[in-house]
Amino acid sequence: MSSSKRKTAEGPKVGLQYAQADVESGVEGPFLAVFPGVAPPKSTPFNVYKPENEEAKSKKKRRIIEADTGKVEFVGQNFGENARQGFCRYVIAIRDKETDTVTFKDAPVIAVNRTIKSLKAAKLHVSSREQFTQAKNTLGEAFGTKKIKQQIKSVERNAVNVSALDSVAGILRDSISAKTSALPSKESIKAAADEDRPIPPYDLNATQVExxxxxxxxxxxxxxxxxxxxxxxxxxxxxxxxxxxxxxxxxxxxxxxxxxxxxxxxxxxxxxxxxxxxxxxxxxxxxxxxxxxxxxxxxxxxxxxxxxxxxxxxxxxxxxxxxxxxxxxxxxxxxxxxxxxxxxxxxxxNFNIDAGALTWDLSLKQSRVNELFKSLGCKINDLTATQKAQLGNAAEDSKSKKRAILTVPLTFPLPKRGPRAK
Incomplete structure (x- = not known):
């Protein structure tokens, strides 16, 4: 065995350098993003942001990345509570084939969280409302008057525990069904209303108007x-x-x-x-x-x-x-x-009368007389072309004149709901 050292074969050498110039000129990236769960499509563009104040040396490398796909929002940062904890420093090597050099660049690791945009506003609304209520009650219990403290306790006592109602939901449904089944039908209500009308005796099944x-x-x-x-x-x-x-x-x-x-x-x-x-x-x-x-x-x-x-x-x-x-x-x-x-x-x-013929005699408004005619089963109609022609020059009066007409089959207006409009 030869004691002479084996010589390394000599070949072309690759130059290595650190991208210090990019750091000094403010060129951003790259970043190593970690997506727990679902990752966005590869074509999704991300924006990079810096905190407003970066005077301290320790804050110069703080970055926030953000992307929006329309329905889902991705946000990540390399500082604060949501930052990925670790003791390693990552760099990425980039080789330039033309100059045959490799450049190393820092690559901070950022954990990216996703948020569904349609649920974001609802969650924030509920959360802020609960926080406001809790803060208000805390202040009231600490500095409020006796009356305010009693109100806070009263609200807490009367708060409904929705989960506790699950066990009695079936009983409530059965009780409501039993009560509503005893309610009168629409037809029976109409029949009772017709019977209670302040009108002369009538024949609902009459085939002739007289x-x-x-x-x-x-x-x-x-x-x-x-x-x-x-x-x-x-x-x-x-x-x-x-x-x-x-x-x-x-x-x-x-x-x-x-x-x-x-x-x-x-x-x-x-x-x-x-x-x-x-x-x-x-x-x-x-x-x-x-x-x-x-x-x-x-x-x-x-x-x-x-x-x-x-x-x-x-x-x-x-x-x-x-x-x-x-x-x-x-x-x-x-x-x-x-x-x-x-x-x-x-x-x-002959069951076709000028609706205003008795208005002055009875000292009533026309609307009230029309209502009484309707309660008798009459229809309030405009004048026909022949009737308007008979008025001659009083064409303007024909616009306000109406006829109360009783016809068969007899029908009554449906009972009104709610109080009479004033």
Whole structure:
């Protein structure tokens, strides 16, 4: 064995150097990124940031890298609590083939965390709210008044533990189901509302409009025969309206004078108009004077007693007040009286009437009269082209005029929900 040392074969040498020039000129990178879990696509660009203040020598190598893929955000840093702990220093060797040199560059290791952007805001919101509440309660318990401390304790006592309700959730569902099954159906509610309407007796199954509100239900045969039509006819043209108890109805007065102007008097129409006049007069009696015979005589004149008795039965309530029985108007009984007037007027006008014909006579707003017509089952429609043409020059008035029309089958509006709009 030869004792001479083996000579190393000589060949081309590679120059090694440290990228000190890049460090001094501020060239960034590279960085070794560690992705726990899911890594972004290789084509994802990352941005590098420096802390605002880097005066201290120990802070000059602090860096933050960030990338955004649209749905996921990646953020990492080589300092602080989220920095990767280790005692090794990593460098990357970069070989330049043209100059045949290898350059070493520092490569700080950065642990990158991912955050789903759609959940980020929610988590921050809940966290900040809980932190604020805890801080507020701590301050209140330390420096608050006795009242504030009691409020804090009350809120803590009344806080609902959602997890504790899981065991009774089934019982609550069964209890709610049992209670809701006993609730009335939509059809039964509508039927009850129709029964409670302050309107004359009606036939819901009527196939002809005149059978909906039959005349003998509006005016009994006994009342009809006792209407004093002769006293009005005997007056002739000598102030026939003087026999009427209520003088303030334009609709009734004009209709009666029109009926008397023809040679053949329509006694049936005059009877119905006189009955409407009796109803209007009865409506003007003060509530406290319903049992005052002198007031009744003054307001109602010579109205037959049977008609007055039926008025009291239909349109007043009789609450017990000690040993003396008195009569009184209620909101429902007043509406019932108004609906009776409108139903007879519909009969007179062949169930197609000017909705504003009785507005002034009843001292009501048009919207209120329309509501009463609807409660009777009428539809409030605009004038037809023929009706507008009949008005002639009063075309502007036709825009505001409406017709209340009763048709078959009879339908009522659905009950309103909530309080009436003011």
């Amino acid at each position: 059978d909906i509100y039959k005349l003998d239900k509006l005016i009994t045969p006994a009342e009809y025969q006792l209407i004093p039509v002769k006293s009005l006819l005997e007056k002739g043209s000598n102030q026939p309206l003087a026999v009427l108890p209520y003088q303030g109805s334009t609709y009734v007065n004009d209709a009666i004078m029109a009926a008397l102007s023809v040679s053949k008097k329509d006694r049936h129409r005059i009877r119905l108009l006189m009955y409407i006049n009796f109803l209007m007069a009865f409506r003007t009696i003060p509530d406290k004077k319903l049992d005052d015979s002198e007031m009744i005589k003054k307001v109602m004149g010579d109205t037959p007693s049977i008609i007055l008795e039926n008025f009291y039965d239909r349109f007043t309530e009789s609450p017990e007040a000690g040993d003396k029985k008195k009569h009184t108007f209620t909101p429902k009984s007043k509406d019932r009286l108004l609906c009776w007037i409108l139903a007879i007027a519909l009969t007179l006008e």
